[in-house]
Amino acid sequence: LAELAEALSACDADGEEELCRAVDESGVLAPLIARLERGLSDEHVLYLGLSALVNLADVGGAELCLRHGAFQLLLSLVDAPDANTRYYASAGLQNLTSDAFLISAFADELGDALDGAESRLAAVAQSDAADPQLE
Numbered sequence: 001l002a003e004l005a006e007a008l009s010a011c012d013a014d015g016e017e018e019l020c021r022a023v024d025e026s027g028v029l030a031p032l033i034a035r036l037e038r039g040l041s042d043e044h045v046l047y048l049g050l051s052a053l054v055n056l057a058d059v060g061g062a063e064l065c066l067r068h069g070a071f072q073l074l075l076s077l078v079d080a081p082d083a084n085t086r087y088y089a090s091a092g093l094q095n096l097t098s099d100a101f102l103i104s105a106f107a108d109e110l111g112d113a114l115d116g117a118e119s120r121l122a123a124v125a126q127s128d129a130a131d132p133q134l135e
Helices: 004-009 013-026 029-038 043-067 071-079 083-097 100-105 105-113 117-129
Strands: none
Touching: 004 013, 004 043, 013 029, 013 043, 029 043, 029 071, 029 105, 043 071, 043 083, 071 083, 100 105
16 A cells, blocks of 8 residues: 555656556555545554545546545545545545546536535635644
């Protein structure tokens, strides 16, 4: 997991497609998302997993992440009790939703998750603005 997160954060534009293909072929994404959905008591592992998702979505893997349910997972984490998890969830959602055509293609699958996502994120941003941990 640490190697995946590191590879994704160090990926440049020339290697994005190859890296996304390797992640897809490895089959690691479905179990990673499933494990994150069940929750992790080890914050370090949680942050590594979220970092991998956020960076994968940022380097051209947004469609791959959406196919495996990352949007719903990240949306469920924007209300997490700790600021770091909220940060990763918000950044990941931003990366997943930056391509309007892609979101339109997944609109049926995302269904109700899209409704209210903007207001939930705005509420998180407002509450985080008052969080002394983030200053």
